[in-house]
Amino acid sequence: MANSEMSSKDLYLRLLRYILPYWRVFAVSVVSTIAVAATEPALPALLKPLLDGSFVNRDQTLIKLIPLLLIGLFLLRGIFTFTSNYTVNWVSTKLVTDLRNLMFQKLITLPTPYYDNASSGEVIANVAFNVSQVTSAGTNVITVLVRDFFTVLGLLGWMLYLNWKLTLIAFAIAPITALIVRLFSKRLREMSRSSQSALGDITHVLDETLGAHKVVKVFGGQDYEIKRFSEATNRARRFSMKQTVAASANVPLVQLVAAIALALIIYFATLQSSGNQTTVGGFVSFITAMLMLLAPVKRLTGVSEALQRGLAAAEIVFALLDKEPEPDSGTIEIPHTQGALEFQNINLEYEAGSHNLALKDFSLKIAPGETVALVGQSGSGKTSLVNLIPRFYHPTSGQILLDGYDTTTIKLTSLRSHIAFVSQDVVLFNDTVAANIAYGQQQATIEAITAAAEAAHAMEFIHEMPQGLQTLVGENGVKLSGGQRQRIAIARAILKNAPILILDEATSALDTQSERHVQAALENLMQNRTTIVIAHRLSTIENADRIVVMQKGRIVEIGNHRKLIEQNGVYANLHRIQFVHENTQTAQ
Template sequence: MKTPPFFSISTVSTRQLYFRLLRYVAPYWQAFAVAILGMIVVAATEPVLPALMKPLLDGSFVQKDETLTRLVPLAIVGVFVIRGVASYFGDYCIHWVGNRVVMDLRNAMFDRLLTLPTRFFSDQASGVLISRLTYDAAQVTTASTQALTVVVKDSLAVVGLLGWLLYLNWKLTLLMLVVGPAIAGVIHVAAKRLRRASLGTQEAMGNMTQVVQEAIECHRVVKVFGGEAYEARRFHDTANRVRRFTMKHAAAAAATVPITQVLAAVILAGIVYIAAVQSNVGETTVGGFVSFVTAMAMLLAPIKRLTQVNEHIQRGLAAAQSVFHVLDQAPEPDGGTVVLQRARGEVEFQRVTFTYEGAARPALENVSLKVLPGETVALVGPSGSGKTTLVNLIPRFYHPQQGRILVDGEDIERLKLASLRANIALVSQEILLFNDTIAANIAYGANSRASREEIIAAAEAAHAMDFIRQLPDGLETLVGENGVKLSGGQRQRLAIARAILKNAPILILDEATSALDSESERHVQAALETLMKNRTTFVIAHRLSTIKKAHRIVVLDRGRIVETGTHETLLAAGGLYARLYRIQFGEMLEPSSA
């Protein structure tokens, strides 16, 4: 089972990515400025230690200057105190900014996910999306702040140490700089491999998250159908892909440092030899030579970090590229300007045609249907006939390619999306509950401020209070992930109570009583009858016995309306509805007997 690719990620320049990423740092410029100031202080004091070596050795050991002997050790302590304070504030502020950036990116991604169209979630694996929100967003901080710490602090330290080295002995320093172009070439070659490996790692992590999520959510199916070995293979394969990409990343990163260090060591050996020769002819002092070697040795650590920082930058930029692709997804269109107050409930489909992307034929073709306020219309037909597609167009989960849908005579494309959906309640076969209390699941979203009395009234009307009172914490009982602590019938009644509390004039019931035992169905049917009163109701049901009381039954086949009428008239007509009824109940009905 393959997980579909998350996005086709286009090539984006490093400069574009980095400047876009830094825009998320900008709101915290004050803390960022403190961090930069701390880094500057630390970098500025870097050359002081090797600079103190010269007077310490030449003045104390060679010239026997007692003043220098006392002052230089005190200066060393003072330098390190200053460095410590500056380092603390610099590191703390940069981490504060980095975590703020990660939080802002996660909030922005989650806010965007809430506005994306239904089609987007149909095309993407949820585990991959979760990985982008959690793993990738966290990786961004390495490029936005932590890597910047190294670049600023260590670059300034390198400049300061080079300045001191040039002051001490410009000839040896120029010789040392020969290694610079070679190191730059190594970093450039490694950068491309690091970015590719990071992108591969992130995609593989998303796939692995998806496999884990499916195994957890479908654990009953896995156990009953003996899928443990299959799921284990899936996880091992995805985990191995993560390992391979991680090792490619590690190989590129690991090769960069030793190559750089070998180049630096060659130059260091040459410098030590030439400095020794200069010392023999009196061109340098002992203190000057020790100071030069100390500064050169101190130069190796920031250079090493600067060579490694490219690894972190590429990983962070690869993560940023993935994060920005989520943020760049277009939200579902809401170009409506008309605010729909409480609707009367008239819904009309005018020659509506809709085709899913990549489908060979339309899911709905030239469908026209007018439903009056308060009317209950049952949608019947074989699987794939277009029933669910039809009702999904009403709240604008999808948009028809042809035709119009009107609510109270107003084209729904002209309506504000929030006002349209405020007039619609949905109860489906797949009941979705949140891992929260029963009360919070009933009074969800716009109804979260409902009073206790209103919640209890809705639960009573949904025939749910009987079982709620028997629970240890009543309305405050946690239902578990997706209502796992409740039975199917109990979850269904909570969904009905949620719809009752919303009190919307248009109601969509999508297989609301399927897969229930007789006792649960009796309670749910009674609750649905209460819910459907004085509401325009669309009922999708495969169990035809549940829709006999509908005002009208609309039969669809291959995306077209083929029959319309009451239960009795459709049985008498002997068409598709009668055939479906006979198949379901095993009866041979004669038209005269209906």
């Protein structure tokens, strides 16, 4: 698993594996980069004959040839530079695209507990922004290393040819430079990691505030949110500045060492010149090569910042890619099911070792086509129970059977294909009404979508929309009322036509008129299906075949409405309290 303990070498080698599919284009980039580097020593090499032949010896052939060679040199450099830049950016964008796609594919396979604990803002920042930093390590660093390595090699080779004694002074800076780079690399990696984490905090605060903008306004939370955002941005700024300090101190120190070496070279070159040991052209060519050496040396020392930033991003990417997807040990596919469910001695503990059971020794049989309502106070385990059916969570112990099959032996896709789900928190996508109804059923015809909408009592308001079924609903259906969103969700469930239906307080947040429409739609939906209803308003489940009353993860009462009222137990008490409450509201 990728983490902070993974070595830079391991991270880098793993990153390079994602470039392998594009090795041909990348090879073109490397070859073009080497070609650019090869032309670097040509400029100081041309200066020697230019000065000695043209200005000193007045060689007419060289006077005409050198300008043409200069034009040809820069034409070649332009072609190779364009090719190098284009190909390396092509590979970089491919790398980022592939990693983003892999991260998204991983995200949609992760188990529900991951989303319970993860910050959505940080996840978004990692996929949208931080992943782009890997190109610094994946391709850009290689380009700089290849180009500048061969540039330095070529310039040093030319300098050795001109004057090996002076070149030895240039070699003396290499170990000092390496030491400086090594000292700063660790600091840069640490600050890059912290900076990317801080960016996730910014996105998290932004995501929360925008999503809850109405609550922020009504409860006067603007100042608090501004303070939270300011703290997050300041934290990001502090890490960015620490990163800048480390990067900024690195390059000047290397340049100072190089400047000292250059000063010594100029001094000794002057002594050699006075002793006629070098020509004017040779001296100028050597100094030019030496000065040209500074830029690639600077880039080579500065590459550490980009490398560490890229490796810090790679840690984040691989940490996500290495997460285990939701377990699917199932091997059986069930094309059809009657919808018989059985819970056998179910215990559920969300955090191992907490001894806080959400469900305790829960056992229940539900017959095909039966409607069972779950009733109980908040925290009694109703939602925990229904979340076990599609295996969003797994029981700590016990079994859930579907038509006699242990659900853990059924493939997840097969199991979930037989389940439809409608909750009070309807999820709609920023797409058309038709696309939301047919979500996951892309092959559905417009006739089937219309029929589902009719059955859900939704066509009456869809007809009034500007583009009917093709009307965009806005982010999470913001352009629709609560009742309209519910009916679209019900139409989606009707279109899926699954034999098992889970209704999680589907009418609790609606007004009376909307509830009547939704309740009528639900009655259409529930026909001939095994239905589990989590009920908030007890009046909506009076016709259920059985009502299961839960307390602290256990069944305390079970029976139909009439029987439970006659028992005068927990259910009767809940019904009495709610009846009095509703009558009081009606009177007001």
